[in-house]
Amino acid sequence: MVKNDGKGEIMKFSEVEETTWDELSPYFDTCLIPYTGLTGNETPIQATKALERLRDFMDLVEIPFKGRVITYPAFQYGLGEDYSLLNEVCHHVKTTGFRYVIIMTADANVDGEKLNNCNLLLSLQSMKEEGQAISAAVIKEKIQNLWSE
Structure with a gap:
C-alpha cells in the first residue's frame, strides 16, 4: 500500500487497496494533482526533464505529508x-x-x-518569478495555512 523509495513513504493513488480505503480515507483529506503543462512541442529529452523537475518539486509535499496527502495521476497536457x-x-x-x-x-x-x-496552487515557476524562497519549510507553511483556514 505504501511505497518506500529511500526518501520516505509516499502514498500514490495506485497504492491504495480497496479493502483498506474505507478505514484509511478519513486520514487522507488532501489530494495532490501534478500538472506538467506539456504542449506536445517538447522533444523526449525536454519532456523527461520537465517530468523530473515536477517530481523533484513534488517531493517537497509528498515526503513531509505522507499519510495525509494522496498523489493522483498527473495532468500532463495543457494548452x-x-x-x-x-x-x-x-x-x-x-x-x-x-x-x-x-x-x-x-x-x-x-x-x-x-x-x-x-484549494492551493503551488507553481515553481511563479514562486521563482516572484522571488519567493523554494524550500520544504516554505511549502510546508503554505499547506499548513491551507489546512488551518
Missing part, C-alpha cells in the same frame, strides 16, 4: 489558458471525499484565479 478540464477534475476529486485539492506544477504558468476548484 493555453483553458483550465476548465483541470477545474472539473478538481471538483470531481472533491466529490469523492477529499476536502483539499493541491495542484503542483514546475514549468507551467498557471492562473490560479481560474482554478476555483483548487
Whole structure:
C-alpha cells in the first residue's frame, strides 16, 4: 500500500487497496494533482526533464505529508489558458471525499484565479518569478495555512 523509495513513504493513488480505503480515507483529506503543462512541442529529452523537475518539486509535499496527502495521476497536457478540464477534475476529486485539492506544477504558468476548484496552487515557476524562497519549510507553511483556514 505504501511505497518506500529511500526518501520516505509516499502514498500514490495506485497504492491504495480497496479493502483498506474505507478505514484509511478519513486520514487522507488532501489530494495532490501534478500538472506538467506539456504542449506536445517538447522533444523526449525536454519532456523527461520537465517530468523530473515536477517530481523533484513534488517531493517537497509528498515526503513531509505522507499519510495525509494522496498523489493522483498527473495532468500532463495543457494548452493555453483553458483550465476548465483541470477545474472539473478538481471538483470531481472533491466529490469523492477529499476536502483539499493541491495542484503542483514546475514549468507551467498557471492562473490560479481560474482554478476555483483548487484549494492551493503551488507553481515553481511563479514562486521563482516572484522571488519567493523554494524550500520544504516554505511549502510546508503554505499547506499548513491551507489546512488551518
